[in-house]
Amino acid sequence: MKLDATTLIDVSDRSDAVRAAAEDLRRDLATVCSDASATRTEASRIVCDCDASLADGMFRVAAGAAELRVSAGDELGFVYGLYHISRELLGVPNLWFWMDWRPGRVGAVEVQDGYAYASKPFAVAERGWFVNDEVLLMGWQLENDPDLPWQMVFEALLRCGGNMVIPGTGNNAAHHACAAAKRGLRIAQHHAEPLGARLFSSAYPELNPSWDEHKDLFIGLWRESIESRRGQHVIWNVGFRGQGDTPFWHSDPSYDTDAKRGALMSEIIGIQRRMVLEADAQARCCVYLYGETLELYRKGVLDLPDDVITIWSDNGFGRMVTRRQNNHNPRIDAMPDPTYQGAQGIYYHASFYDLQAANHITTLPNQPAHIVRELGTVLARGGRDFWIVNSSNVKPHAYYLDLIATLWREGVPARETPTDTDCARNTIDPACQRLVDRHMETFTTTYYGARDAEAVGRAYREYFDAAVPFGARWDEHAAEQYFNHCPRMLITQFMRARGETCEDMLWATGDESFGEQIETVDQIAVRGAERYGALVTRNTLAAGVMDEPAARLFEDSIALHARVYAHCCKGAHLVCKALRRGLDGDWQHAFWYAGLARREYRKARLAMLSREHGVWQGFYANECLTDIAQSAWVISGLMAFLRTMGDGPHFYQWQRDFIYSREEAKITTLLNLENHLTDDELFEAMLVKWEDRIV
Structure with a gap:
């Protein structure tokens, strides 16, 4: 028998749940199968048949001459049976929507004579x-x-x-x-x-x-x-x-x-x-x-x-x-x-x-x-x-x-x-690794395509390998919140009482001095910036030779995550540099490094927004928990604080240092000749002179 856009699905006497699954299957038939077969005189049918002998959630699917029969004992059995047809016969994967999957073929689907499938019990109830x-x-x-x-x-x-x-x-x-x-x-x-x-x-x-x-x-x-x-x-x-x-x-x-x-x-x-x-x-x-x-x-x-x-x-x-x-x-x-x-x-x-x-x-x-x-x-x-x-x-x-x-x-x-x-962190159970490898091959082939599956799988493995530990155990790897919340904690402590240990950071650093806490976070951030930065470079090269749909999904998913880490790790490192300069009373360089840090967090935010397309327009608009945008504006507050400490209360010397000529900067008959620069304008002026000092 053949499944196509004219296939009838008879669920008129079933529950809302079964009817909803049937509507999804009709959509999948229309997506995967050509409507060229609409001239056929007799459409194939999918029917649901109650079988009280089947346990909850269990189903069977069997093909006849022009009929595909789904048997189940309860509504979820029918739901799973209809989705089985979508997945196994039409090729529509479970996470098709969330992974931007598109069918690789368009046309009627042949179901071989005698096709039969019986579901197995779930491992978890x-x-x-x-x-x-x-x-x-x-x-x-x-x-x-x-x-x-x-x-x-x-x-x-x-x-x-x-x-x-x-x-x-x-x-x-x-x-x-x-x-x-x-x-x-x-x-x-x-x-x-x-x-x-x-x-x-x-x-x-x-x-x-x-x-x-x-x-x-x-x-x-x-x-x-x-x-x-x-x-x-x-x-x-x-x-x-x-x-x-x-x-x-x-x-x-x-x-x-x-x-x-x-x-x-x-x-x-x-x-x-x-x-x-x-x-x-x-x-x-x-x-x-x-x-x-x-x-x-x-x-x-x-x-x-x-x-x-x-x-x-x-x-x-x-x-x-x-x-x-x-x-x-x-x-x-x-x-x-x-x-x-x-x-x-x-x-x-x-x-x-x-x-x-x-x-x-x-x-x-x-x-x-x-x-x-x-x-x-x-x-x-x-x-x-x-x-x-x-x-x-x-x-x-x-x-x-x-x-x-x-x-x-x-x-x-x-x-x-x-x-x-x-x-131990590096102790991997071989049987578990084999399951992961099999799943990775299936996952990447399903969603990224057979041609690019190996390259994408390698990028996923390198993503996990790049993770930076913040503790001794295998589950203690720094995720993106570490590189956003920890810098914000350190900034808050610096502005509140920089001579005291940051109590909010004891979980990560132990009872260290504030300066030592900054160093602990910085070491993790530097390692992350190196690892994720190198991974971003490799991912960019890999994406450049992928098929367009695979490249788009790759850049939307694991490559985006690596890019977010690369920017946030570098931003966290630059925050630590700014705070160390601040502890030394080098307010101007502290301001400079803070501005560079803010730029990295803004790049991370833009990286997410750049992957909004099609149905994903606005997806990251309300990213308010890790809140990378907040990291940037907290750093703006730090910059204002640092400028006040180093250039206040009259705020003219830094402006003279960066926008006046060497000769004018030494003459202070008039303290400034233009309106005072905003912090953003001052940082832009710094970029002109100090861009090559970025580390």
């Missing part, structure tokens, strides 16, 4: 994305529709085999939950938002968010949330965090011991669980062992009901240990417990926002083989019931999202090295 820190999606529209990007997120997730989603943060989650549910996705909830309810401080900004003072109001918010989600398939988050993703005792210091904190959290979890089960006896609950919650659990002061899914969390960098919060970094083991009899899962990050060192707009720089090893250990230790992956804005993280989806579908092969995942 509940699997999906947390669309968190979604600021790029908030500032971008498709076809003037701000909700359409979210539909593309949900489609991609379902194509990858996902079945649940946290559809944004706060109001975004509430807004997009109905759309996600209509696509057949189960709704999970943010670890900082118990029962998905409004935060207390949002609902009652004038009140202290204390359980002891306002127990009834908290319960009212939870009841409100339960009622508003009737009819949705929700996996309810139980727990109790403070306002704004912080420990609750920050707002209620009377809970000043671990025992008190654990007792209250245990009490509240019990109350929330009962409320959920009273509304729906079949509902499932989960609790995130995240941050301080895991610490309480490990100390034995937190009691959890047996029927609640325990969700272990990585540190934001792929390692299953507790996350660092400010300067507190206990790295408590967060691997699932193989002796635990209940359901277990993980909250894992392809993207993270910590205002310190994580990745948000670039690909996670840690080695993929380590990530595979870590997730393989999760599976081996029983973490098979629930995986929620922080996908952020999807596009910058397509590679890892695709790799992780492969693992939640297929699992991980047996490892050839010990199960201790806190291994």
Whole structure:
């Protein structure tokens, strides 16, 4: 039989989710197949057939003379079956939209007689994305529709085999939950938002968010949330965090011991669980062992009901240990417990926002083989019931999202090295590396084309090799936030109290003097500037000989990320040079190096904006978390400070030094002959004389 643009898809009596998947398949047929066959007298058909013997999410596809039959026992089985046809028979890959994929052929697709496929069980039961820190999606529209990007997120997730989603943060989650549910996705909830309810401080900004003072109001918010989600398939988050993703005792210091904190959290979890089960006896609950919650659990002061899914969390960098919060970094083991009899899962990050060192707009720089090893250990230790992956804005993280989806579908092969995942940085498990290599070949061939797959794969591997460590462990590599937030911390300390150690930087430097802290950051920045600068040069040469579509995608993806690092690393290095000159009282050169640093951050920002084209127009407009643009304007403030220290209060000497002739500069009958230059104008004048001093 043949599939073409006239193929009929019969889903008239199916759910919204199945009809949405069918519409996607119709679009794919129109895209991949020529409409030249419209003169055919009898179109082929795709029909859906219920088969109660198939488990949830399972499907079969079988071809007849002029009919392709999808059999499934539930709506997600039909959804996956329709996307299987799109992917395996039409060749439309899972992340087609996010990777700007275009079909390499146009025409009818021949399906061989007797074609049959039966799906296999997933390695992970509940699997999906947390669309968190979604600021790029908030500032971008498709076809003037701000909700359409979210539909593309949900489609991609379902194509990858996902079945649940946290559809944004706060109001975004509430807004997009109905759309996600209509696509057949189960709704999970943010670890900082118990029962998905409004935060207390949002609902009652004038009140202290204390359980002891306002127990009834908290319960009212939870009841409100339960009622508003009737009819949705929700996996309810139980727990109790403070306002704004912080420990609750920050707002209620009377809970000043671990025992008190654990007792209250245990009490509240019990109350929330009962409320959920009273509304729906079949509902499932989960609790995130995240941050301080895991610490309480490990100390034995937190009691959890047996029927609640325990969700272990990585540190934001792929390692299953507790996350660092400010300067507190206990790295408590967060691997699932193989002796635990209940359901277990993980909250894992392809993207993270910590205002310190994580990745948000670039690909996670840690080695993929380590990530595979870590997730393989999760599976081996029983973490098979629930995986929620922080996908952020999807596009910058397509590679890892695709790799992780492969693992939640297929699992991980047996490892050839010990199960201790806190291994040396350069210790790579051979079995994990082979999986990574196979996936890399498939990923690059699928999206960049067979001709350029090898060159692109090499660029990805060199990207991971270029990552600069800021600590001793394999997960401690500096991502783009390191080269933006650390310089801003140092600048703030310089302007506030440059004779004192920067407390905000203790996590990265230890208890060093301020000057030594600058040196620590500078060493990492210099190494990064060298590595990423060389990688940008190689990538530019590689792109020059690629086919045009591959070159465009390459420059949009991993090559862009390397370029962002190259500029931000160089900018961080120049900030450190400026601050050292400032500590020496060489204000003029400090100003000069600060201006050069600002220029590098502006180049990084322009590098992102230059990759906005077609549907991606405006994608980076709201880049406000790493916020490279903010790095530039913080440096503008530093420049003003440095000029005040070195040229104030009358602000004439620097102007004379750079725009007056040598003879005029020595004559001070009149201090200046023109309006005072702005900082930008003065820096431009410096460029004229000092451009060759750039290092």
